[in-house]
Amino acid sequence: MKHLRTIDCLNAEEAILGSSPAEAAAMLRGGGELRAHLDACAACRTLARDLAALGSVPPPVEPPADVCARAIAGAAIELRRVRREARRAVLRAAMRVALVAAIGVPLPLAWAVSVWRYGAVWLAPLLPQPLLVFLGGAFALACLAGLSALAFTLTLIAGAAARPPRAPAWS
Numbered sequence: 552m553k554h555l556r557t558i559d560c561l562n563a564e565e566a567i568l569g570s571s572p573a574e575a576a577a578m579l580r581g582g583g584e585l586r587a588h589l590d591a592c593a594a595c596r597t598l599a600r601d602l603a604a605l606g607s608v609p610p611p612v613e614p615p616a617d618v619c620a621r622a623i624a625g626a627a628i629e630l631r632r633v634r635r636e637a638r639r640a641v642l643r644a645a646m647r648v649a650l651v652a653a654i655g656v657p658l659p660l661a662w663a664v665s666v667w668r669y670g671a672v673w674l675a676p677l678l679p680q681p682l683l684v685f686l687g688g689a690f691a692l693a694c695l696a697g698l699s700a701l702a703f704t705l706t707l708i709a710g711a712a713a714r715p716p717r718a719p720a721w722s
């Protein structure tokens with residue numbers, strides 16, 4: 552048979568819900584009318600027990616005081632490592648570019664200058680002067696374009712080499 556809540560139940564609930572866990576525990580131990588109702592009524596007894604049980608719940612756990620400090624210190628170490636790697640990457644890129652430039656620029660430049668000078672000397676008896684000047688200018692422009700392409704390539708190499716290091720896995 553279903554338990555019917557009586558006016559006693561309403562009074563008991565009001566008394567239980569208005570009390571602290573310690574008071575609820577005292578109700579379960581004490582005497583009087585309320586205790587008699589709790590003995591007879593499973594629903595109100597359960598309510599009083601649940602409330603009394605809250606008194607034995609341990610207080611929330613505080614994290615150790617140095618958790619934040621340790622996390623910040625760890626992040627600082629990681630940040631220093633990433634910065635160090637970034638500096639190294641830039642240095643490596645600069646060295647690579649310097650190496651390519653040291654090899655790649657003087658040789659073509661010397662070749663272009665010699666072609667320009669000796670070409671003019673050799674072609675002077677064969678070609679009229681205006682055509683010679685035009686060819687010299689065209690060759691100078693072509694060399695300039697070649698040097699620009701070389702500088703562009705060096706910039707690309709530097710950019711590829713100086714990519715920042717991969718982000719650390721935080722998981």
Ligand SMILES: [Zn+2]
Pocket residue numbers: 557559560561563588592593594595596
């Ligand atoms: Zn009751």
